[in-house]
Every structure is written in structure tokens, then in C-alpha cells.
Amino acid sequence: MSAEARLREQICLLAKSMFDRGLTVGSSGNISARLDADRLLVTPTGSCFCRLDPARLSVLDARMTLIDGDAPTKEVPLHAAFYETRPQQTGAVVHLHSSHSVALSVLPDTDPENMLPPITAYGVMKLGRVKLLPYFMPGDPAMGDAIRGLAGRRSAVVLANHGPVVAGKDLEAACYAMEELEETAKLAMLTRGLSPRLLNEAEIRGLVSKFNVEWDD
Known part of the structure; x- marks a missing residue:
């Protein structure tokens, strides 16, 4: 099996896994992954994560123009912005409409600079x-402009009333980080108003230092 065929299969496998666990529903959500320096594989518009066809994934060139497969998701500007602003760190981008992260995004006291509690x-x-x-x-192409405005400083964002977008070094990394985002949002909602014991500044700084986490702007 070629590298391209493996990546096509992996996109469909991981997408179905996320759908089956309720991380996105219906025809919501989209995934992109680098095939090489000049091409991306992208999930098609209106497609459902539970029944993607590897042969019908969209292939885009470096200008985000369709060169093969079905028409791509309308959220291509989201993906393009991460590849443009984090080219060395981004091999894949995942966007979902996951419930807990969306719920957290609409609450009035959610910190827009750091929306997930530690x-x-x-x-x-x-x-x-x-x-x-x-x-x-x-x-809306303005979504991509908003990500470009971050100048590559964040690997994960949440669009209010919409859902999270995560960039990773490869497809598995992006999917696993997305799952971590939704699980943390779920924990935040479950513990809301209960005065949970969060990681303190020293504990956060220890993690940032040991695991080379992008934390400060």
C-alpha cells in the first residue's frame, strides 16, 4: 500500500472512530492532512465521518485549489490558515462540532485567551x-483571517457557537489533541461551580518546561 493510500485509510478510520464516540454528528466536522509539500487530503463537503470513502477525499494543491476528488469542505480557510502560519508544526488539522467545547464557548465567564481550565x-x-x-x-473566510491574526502562536482554537479546530504535527497527533480538548471541556463543565482543585502555576510551569509546551504568547 502506498503512503497516500495509507493516509486516505487513516483519515477515514480516525474520522469514524470520532463519530462513533459522539465527538461530532451528522455531516459536521472536517479533516485535512498533508500528502506532501504541495498537496493536502481533505474531507469532502457534506460528508459524514461515519462513512467516508478513501477514494473520494478531496485533493488540494498549495493554493487550496481542488485537483482531484469530491468538492472539499467549505471550512478550507480554517485549515489553510494553520498550514500558512504554523508550516513546520502542522501536518494535519481537525475541526469538530463537539458538544462540551461548544457549550463552554458560549458561557459568559469563559476566558477567551485561555478557555480551558488546567x-x-x-x-x-x-x-x-x-x-x-x-x-x-x-x-466565512474571516475565520481563517482570525487564525492568521494569532501569527502561529496557538495550535488549538475554539470558534464560539461552532466548535474546536486543532493543528498537529501529523494526523494522529491532531486527532488525539482534539480528543483531549473535548475531554477537558467536558471536565470543565462537570466541575463548574464546584471549586475544583486546578493545577497551580508551579505545576503548569513544570509541564511547560519538561514537555516544551507552547504556553506564552
Whole structure:
């Protein structure tokens, strides 16, 4: 099996796994992954994560122009912005409409600069600070502009009233970080109003130092 065929299969396998566990529903969510320096594989528009066809994934060139496969997701501007601003760190991008992260995004006291409380070590290690961006209409190119405005300083953002977007060094890394984001948001909602014991500044700094976490702007 070629490297491209393996990546096509992996996108569909991981997408179905996330769908089966309720991390996204219906035809929501999209994934992209680098095939090489000049091409991306992207999930098609209107497709459901539970039944993606590896042969029908969209292939985009470096200008984000479709060169093969079905028409791509309308959220391509989101993905393009991460590849442009974090080219060395980004081999894949995942965007979901996961319930707990969306719920947290609409609460009035959520910190837009660091929307996930430091509940677990892995939340800090895999995500760093997660930026909450404003609401945009789905498909609005301004979403990509908002990510470009971060100048590559964040690997994960949440679009208010919409859902999270995570960039990773490869497809597995992006999916695992996305799952960590949703799980941390779930824990934040479960412990809300209960005065949970969060990681303190020294504990966070220890993780940042040991695991080379992107934490400060």
C-alpha cells in the first residue's frame, strides 16, 4: 500500500472512530492532512465521518485549489490558515462540532485567551493555551483571517457557537489533541461551580518546561 493510500485509510478510520464516540454528528466536522509539500487530503463537503470513502477525499494543491476528488469542505480557510502560519508544526488539522467545547464557548465567564481550565496534565501538554475566537458564519473566510491574526502562536482554537479546530504535527497527533480538548471541556463543565482543585502555576510551569509546551504568547 502506498503512503497516500495509507493516509486516505487513516483519515477515514480516525474520522469514524470520532463519530462513533459522539465527538461530532451528522455531516459536521472536517479533516485535512498533508500528502506532501504541495498537496493536502481533505474531507469532502457534506460528508459524514461515519462513512467516508478513501477514494473520494478531496485533493488540494498549495493554493487550496481542488485537483482531484469530491468538492472539499467549505471550512478550507480554517485549515489553510494553520498550514500558512504554523508550516513546520502542522501536518494535519481537525475541526469538530463537539458538544462540551461548544457549550463552554458560549458561557459568559469563559476566558477567551485561555478557555480551558488546567484540570489535567495532558490538557496542558497536548494543547497549551486554547484561544476562544468569536462567532463566524460557517465557511466565512474571516475565520481563517482570525487564525492568521494569532501569527502561529496557538495550535488549538475554539470558534464560539461552532466548535474546536486543532493543528498537529501529523494526523494522529491532531486527532488525539482534539480528543483531549473535548475531554477537558467536558471536565470543565462537570466541575463548574464546584471549586475544583486546578493545577497551580508551579505545576503548569513544570509541564511547560519538561514537555516544551507552547504556553506564552
